[in-house]
Amino acid sequence: MENKNQVNVKINGLAYSVPKGSTILNACKGAGVDVPTLCFLEDVSQNASCGICVVEVKGGKSLIRSCITEVFENMEISTNSIKVREARKMNLELILANHPNDCLNCLRNQNCELQTMAANLGIKEGRFVRTKPMDMLDESSLSITRDPNKCILCKRCVNVCAYTQTVFAIDIVNRGLKSKVAPYMDKGIGNVACTNCGQCALVCPTGAITEVDNTAEVWSDLQNPDKVVLVQTAPAIRVAIGEAMGMEQGALVTGKMVSALRKLGFNKVFDTDFTADLTIMEEGHELIKRLTKGGTLPMITSCSPGWIKFIEHFFPEQLDHLSTCKSPQQMFGSLAKTFYAEKMHIDPRKISVVSIMPCTAKKYEAKRPEMMGAFDFWKEKMNLNEDEKFYDIDHVLTTRELSRMFKEAGINFAGLAEEEFDSPLGASTGAAVLFGATGGVMEAAVRTAYEVVVGKPLPSLDLKVVRGFEGIKEAELDLNGTKVKVAVAHTLKNARTLMEQIEKGESPYHFIEVMTCPGGCLGGGGQPIPTTWAIRQKRADSIYSEDRKKGLRKSHENPEVAALYKDFLKEPLGHLSHELLHTEYTKRGIFV
Amino acid sequence: MGTITAPDLAATDRAKIDAIVNKFKDRQGALLGILEESQKQNKNSYLSEEVLTYISFKTKVPLSRIYSVVTFYSFFNLKPQGKHNIVVCRGTACHTKGSKALLDDVAVLMGGEKELEGGEPTFTTSDNEFTVRTVACFGQCALAPVVAIDGVIHSNVTTIQMRKLVSKISKGRNLR
16 A cells, blocks of 8 residues: 555665755665765755755756755655765865875874765866965964865754754855855854864864864873873763773773873873762752742753853853852862872972863863862962962863874774773762763762652662753652752753743752753764764763663762762861862843 | 853943844845845944954854854944044955055055055054955046045046145044
8 A cells, every 4th residue: 555654766776765854975885875965964964955965867867966956755865876976076176176185294193084075076186276365374272273175065054053053153254255154254163152072173174173173282281291291081081081092982991091092191180070969969968059049940950061151151140040069070180289289298389280081171171270280279288379270170081082192102002901090089989980971970869869858769770761961850859758850951051941941930940961062072072083873872871881880889988089078178068178179150231 | 952041242232233143034145145134233333352253142142153153244333433434445446547556645644654565454443434445446547546435436536636625524623
């Protein structure tokens, strides 16, 4: 019987029944026929600007872009006729004519869709010369570098910024040959309302948008005998760095990562998971305080620096909703140069703290002027001048940068033995590793808050309702008779929805977790390219399996965090906590 | 959208733009009309950064989108325009009849050779008297080469004629 939801098509002479309304591209994919694409990116970009995905349709006057054309009954499609192949090649040659021939010096060398496409389509010579005017590098941002000369105008970055993040920092400007991607008035991306999330770099098919490369500074510190170089690794690195080093997607490589970092020459290898547990202690108590003693509700998490910059730009009147907790990265920096320096009798000025983050926004966060807690702590004690100021965090590297350093050092990553983090800033619980996935901070916070308030452990530690990739997830908890409503959002678009509710006074929630990037940190702007939903899922699976493997799964059970409170901080939300672990925010507005 | 502080703009300009935005309220495609009228009410017929920012604030259209629109249409000026404008047609017919030489001559007369050589399609004299620009085609190809001065189209223009026309409106201005 005829199915109303299917249409019959022929692809390269073979008959298929495909879903009605699907694009030729998806129909071909479903039939197992590969059509090459360049500007197209599932869920992000469908602009038909590159002309690589063209196919021939019987009866059609010209070739058709398969990414935007729907199939119809009895359509006869040819995906690889000589006409199609020649057109694809010509379109690619025209794109390549305006693309610099400097693959060997490009950060995306060997991981570039344009390069791969040129190889796949068999481009052997450049018949055309550059016609586009050359443009300046945009180095205005601490997080992202833009090289408009490498841009192929696929618009993926514009779309992800506008529709995944609702930030609209960039758009296509000018016309014809002068078309390019630029921020408002071509001011430089660091000078407009950009959140530094780096999703643009993650979707860029070429080297036109990349992370700011800070590897040289880290090499330099590693070679400096006067420096004590400490490294911390974010929860989402252990499920992604293996992938960047040629292992399978989502490979869980905590022990190998620690070993490789030691081989690079770091004096101590510590874990941001330690301060993630600490964040739960501080933030959990802050929430309980706001719930019981009064305070702005809903309280919103503050770990994700892209989100922080977003709310500062777009909702500057709502900053009281943010938890005052610094992010785990910044808590680590403050403690490394105070608690650890004191304990080990090291001059804090000699300590260099390097963070390995899945995130480009962390580079900006580390250089916010308020992130000098350790300097303020030591200023009087050590009689320091203002010109001796130092940041809590010295350098931030993304997963991609770290993988380049491992490769440069000739580290055979997959073959390494597993090693343990150093003490005392290296112990962590299963709750901490969850910070790498959307819903994870919430799950970790609930495990601790429930026990603190109710006095007995949660019946089931796995809070499945806040797991998964749904845009906004919600749950209700019963804390000794008090109903607490919580929500979890990932991507700034979903965060905006929750903020608009708050603005209207219609938010039903007490506690909200926001992570800037799709899927949370495991899909961060500094993660390996490509990062697709299937890959995000594999990284998430590894995060939850790491949590299950841990003997301790609740932040308040972390023995080193307990020792830190006993020996140094005294109590959550105490005086020293306020000085070192909490921060304030800036009303920025959009018109910066 | 949250309470966002309004960008800096003189109160008088603010009132003018408020009125324009109001006029186009709830109309589809309002942005183009708002931009056009805002440019028209400026005495140097251009859209300054402050005005564009204020339009974004009023219309809630993102800054990057507004910049994308104003840079797409050559009608919108982002720099102050001269009192008089000279438009040289660079369409195919005019080109074959020597419009490139005409354009170069105007540039020399006005002292704008450097801008044109630098790839700018337009320049304005430093005293803000003249703006010279090009157009792809006036649709008056039979009369090529064609030049429009302050909106009046002149046909079969030669360098000598051009010099006369320009000196007529430049009122004693020193032409090179």
